[in-house]
Amino acid sequence: MPAPESNQAMTEILSPLVAAARQGDRRAFEELFRLTSADTYTLAYRLMGNEDDARDVAQEAYLRAYRGIAKFRGDARFTTWMYRITANCAASHLERRRRHRHEELADDAPLPDRCAERDPQARADAGAVRDELTVALAELAPRLRAVIVLRDIYDLPHEAIATELGITETAAKVRLHRARARLRERLYPLPGEEVAAHAV
Amino acid sequence: MRCEDLAEMVSATPEGVVIDDVRGRRHVETCLRCQAELARYRKLVRTLRSLRSEVFDPGPGFVADVLAALDDAGDRHLLRSLLSGHRVAYVGGLAVATAGAAGALVIARSRGRRVALAG
Secondary structure (H helix, E strand, C coil), X not given: XXXXXXXXXXXXXXXXXXXHXXXXXXXXXXXXXXXXXXXXXXXXXXXXXXXXXXHHHHHHHHHHHHXXXXXXXXXXCHHHHHHHHHHHHXXXXXXXXXXXXXXXXXXXXXXXXXXXXXCHHHHHCHHHHHHHHHHHHHHCCHHXXXXXXXXXXXXXXXXXXXXXXXXXXXXXXXXXXXXXXXXXXXXXXXXXXXXXXXXX | CCHHHHHHHEEEECCEEEECXXXXXXXXXXXXXXXXXXXXXXXXXXXXXXHHHXXXXXXXXXXXXXXXXXXXXXXXXXXXXXXXXHHHHXXXXXXXXXXXXXXXXXXXXXXXXXXXXXX
């Protein structure tokens, strides 16, 4: 998977396209979409935990962005603006799904324990740890996952996260602490916690 | 502070993971368990940040699907603009016609008065 270009270089490429798109240039918006689609999809995937929902959320995010680009003031980077829209779309999507199916994991539902199968050699490998973290993130309750993804991976401020998820800033912080604690226990357990995890 | 409260005091900044609270920092300095836990939080946040450089491929068809959706949205927008443009033209035409009729009436009346004075 290709890594995204550096923020500064990306901003320089996107800025003239954003200016043109704000003036109604449809081709410029399409180019913005092409350049940022994989990044936006990746965030949608991390928030939703599966490909189908991620595609729906990313598509909805670009439609909203297209309708709202004229009002985009350019205070933030275009990519940050897209992250916020994507987070908002994902929250709406999850809320609709929760109302229909009532299947959201509780915040304290136990994550599957994979400590026993861990290969110490593989664990030492950074790639393996990242893969394990990706799986653990996907298994977190969506309300916890959204906050930790937006804060610790995409570096959005608490205020923006709270706004886009429709929660208070305090609730966002509480969810972040819970999410970190659960991932920390799962990936980097303290000696006593490991024993407790096996006993469950 | 209690060791169980450490998670709530951990903050991730661009410089790394820190403890917000002064009492918390003092506690960690003397508590081996919390030092070990803090080290694990640092690893966790580092690994989370490393995920930022990963980009997933949305798969075939995604770009075409979104462009088609944008086309639809663009067409609807164009249709709305045209309809609202027609509405503006219609109202404008009515206004012009009304103003013209009023002007003609005023001119006709003033001519009538002049004819009456001359007679």
